[in-house]
Amino acid sequence: RKEYGLLAWRTHIYYDPYTDAPGGDQDGKGPHEILIFAPEWESMWDVTPERIQQQIELMWEWHVVDKTTGLHNRHDDKQAGCDFAFFGGELVYAFAFLNSKTGDPRHLEWAKTVANRHWNARNSETNLAPDAPSTGDRYDAHHCFTTLPGPHAALLLKAYEVSGEAYFRDLALSYIEAYSKYASGESPGRYRAMLQLDGTPVMDQPRG
Secondary structure, eight states: OOTTSOOOOSTTEEEETTTTEEEEGGGGTSOOOOOOSSOOHHHHHHHOHHHHHHHHHHHHHHHBSOTTTOOBOSSSSSSOOOOOHHHHHHHHHHHHHHHHHHOOHHHHHHHHHHHHHHHHTSOTTTOOOOSOTTSTTSGGGTEEETTIIIIIHHHHHHHHHHHOOHHHHHHHHHHHHHHHHHHBOSSTTOBOSEEETTSOBOOOOOOO
């Protein structure tokens, strides 16, 4: 694990069973992030609840840059970076899960704060939110991808499942309904992969 306690897992670093040590970027000291569709928090909690509570609380400390707005970064450097929708969903689910175990209202508030990050960045007329609101002039700060109605919404629903908080469910359904409305393609059951926030579909682009 990293020197301050975060696990060596996904995408840059990992646990190497052959060396019994972290591996990957910077010999296992590279950025921590989670890009797992649904981490098995329950199974890990059954083995070591104290360590898992520490792990999730460290995610709040190192990944959530602005504790008021929910600005987060997929990398654990306490700096503004890429607040991707997928990773935001990971944080929401983790904090809601922790609240379900501890009953500590702080943990539920953390989940809502991070959930609000993308919701507050949405186009209020379409309910389409950018994939990474903090990336400035980059395309992902001004376009909505399938990551919003896909993994982000799915993880909000997992947060609803463990917490019973209808707020997470309602955000997820709003995103799914919005994307379904604006992203429908010419063929039934097919959807555009990228939309402008006003709902205009982005047509196929040349690679690069």
